Amino acid sequence: MTAKIFIDGEHGTTGLQIRTRMAGRRDVELLSIPEAERRNAAMREDLLNSADIAILCLPDDASKEAVSMLAGNNKVRVIDTSTAYRIDPSWAYGFAEMDKAQTGKIRSARYVANPGCYPTGAIALIRPLRAAGILPDGYPVTVNAISGYTGGGKQLIAQMEDQSRDDAISANNFLYGLTLKHKHVPEMKVHGQLDRAPLFSPSVGRFAQGMIVQVPLFLEDLKDGATIEGIHKALVEHYAGQDIVTVVPPEESRALPRVDAEELVGKDTMKLFAFGTPGGAHVNLVALLDNLGKGASGAAVQNMDLMLSA
Numbered sequence: 615m616t617a618k619i620f621i622d623g624e625h626g627t628t629g630l631q632i633r634t635r636m637a638g639r640r641d642v643e644l645l646s647i648p649e650a651e652r653r654n655a656a657m658r659e660d661l662l663n664s665a666d667i668a669i670l671c672l673p674d675d676a677s678k679e680a681v682s683m684l685a686g687n688n689k690v691r692v693i694d695t696s697t698a699y700r701i702d703p704s705w706a707y708g709f710a711e712m713d714k715a716q717t718g719k720i721r722s723a724r725y726v727a728n729p730g731c732y733p734t735g736a737i738a739l740i741r742p743l744r745a746a747g748i749l750p751d752g753y754p755v756t757v758n759a760i761s762g763y764t765g766g767g768k769q770l771i772a773q774m775e776d777q778s779r780d781d782a783i784s785a786n787n788f789l790y791g792l793t794l795k796h797k798h799v800p801e802m803k804v805h806g807q808l809d810r811a812p813l814f815s816p817s818v819g820r821f822a823q824g825m826i827v828q829v830p831l832f833l834e835d836l837k838d839g840a841t842i843e844g845i846h847k848a849l850v851e852h853y854a855g856q857d858i859v860t861v862v863p864p865e866e867s868r869a870l871p872r873v874d875a876e877e878l879v880g881k882d883t884m885k886l887f888a889f890g891t892p893g894g895a896h897v898n899l900v901a902l903l904d905n906l907g908k909g910a911s912g913a914a915v916q917n918m919d920l921m922l923s924a
């Protein structure tokens with residue numbers, strides 16, 4: 615049986631990429647809304663209620679509205695790519711590799727919250743160290759990141775690509791989120807299993823897709839005896855048995871002169887690195903991903919496939 619999928623927001627950045635990934639698939643039937651009708655509430659409600667799985671690629675408020683349109687329906691399953699439900703305990707968090715139980719939770723869930731792009735990298739680095747007892751309570755975690763400009767959706771894409779606009783951005787690389795109240799902080803804290811909110815400083819570069827997330831750590835403030843080798847081993851053990859998240863071997867990372875934010879563009883995988891010098895005082899944990907791949911659309915399709923395999 616083919617599953618009916620409706621992508622609400624299919625003409626936006628994340629929605630379009632999901633559509634591209636589904637092209638040519640025979641096991642799913644895409645229900646589609648004409649672009650000119652994308653904000654037609656009655657049409658959306660009808661399509662949402664006709665789907666087996668609705669994938670919401672909308673701003674938070676519109677996502678909440680879509681979920682309310684399904685209030686009387688106990689059949690349609692939902693994947694929401696917005697921030698609206700990511701720390702809601704009644705939604706499964708759609709990061710399958712986060713721990714061993716997560717795949718099963720996503721498979722059987724009615725409601726799945728797709729992770730944010732930055733939190734995907736940050737949680738991937740932090741959670742295994744919390745689980746292994748290496749990152750102690752009270753550690754002041756910082757997360758520094760750079761994203762391709764598609765991370766800001768249609769609005770930021772237009773500001774970066776069309777220099778004739780009044781609100782055009784001419785900077786090649788800029789920091790933002792300067793109030794340190796970015797919408798991703800709660801998600802990083804909850805699913806990173808941190809007791810303190812991390813200090814998160816995001817930035818954008820003049821490239822369309824790609825992302826680097828860094829979590830630098832002082833070894834002497836971690837569990838007694840923590841080493842770069844021990845941290846690498848904890849990451850390897852955490853991600854054993856799957857091939858979406860890979861941990862780069864130490865000899866390979868040591869030989870790298872630089873990390874290219876665009877290396878995984880077009881891929882739905884993520885690479886993790888532990889940079890530093892054996893015997894040194896510091897480790898820089900790094901996650902490399904495509905903000906629209908494992909950071910958004912790739913993860914949404916992965917979650918849809920898990921739900922369809924229930």
Ligand SMILES: NC(=O)C1=CN([C@@H]2O[C@H](COP(=O)(O)OP(=O)(O)OC[C@H]3O[C@@H](n4cnc5c(N)ncnc54)[C@H](OP(=O)(O)O)[C@@H]3O)[C@@H](O)[C@H]2O)C=CC1
Pocket residue numbers: 622623624625626627628629652653654670671672673674676695696697729730731764765766767768769905906909910
């Ligand atoms: N871009 C990224 O890297 C990532 C994005 N996300 C999340 O995905 C969601 C979508 O983001 P993104 O694709 O980047 O955003 P875009 O702005 O590119 O696309 C959003 C789409 O939703 C439509 N839309 C907005 N409001 C409504 C409404 N009230 N009713 C119906 N349609 C509406 C927009 O139409 P219109 O053109 O008329 O505005 C547009 O087509 C967001 O919640 C974002 O946080 C998650 C991870 C990464």
Ligand SMILES: CC(=O)N[C@@H](CCC(=O)OP(=O)(O)O)C(=O)O
Pocket residue numbers: 695696697729730731732761762763764765766767770797798816817818
């Ligand atoms: C570069 C850029 O603007 N990035 C967005 C984050 C990506 C996004 O809006 O989506 P998610 O919250 O679902 O990840 C931001 O900082 O708000």
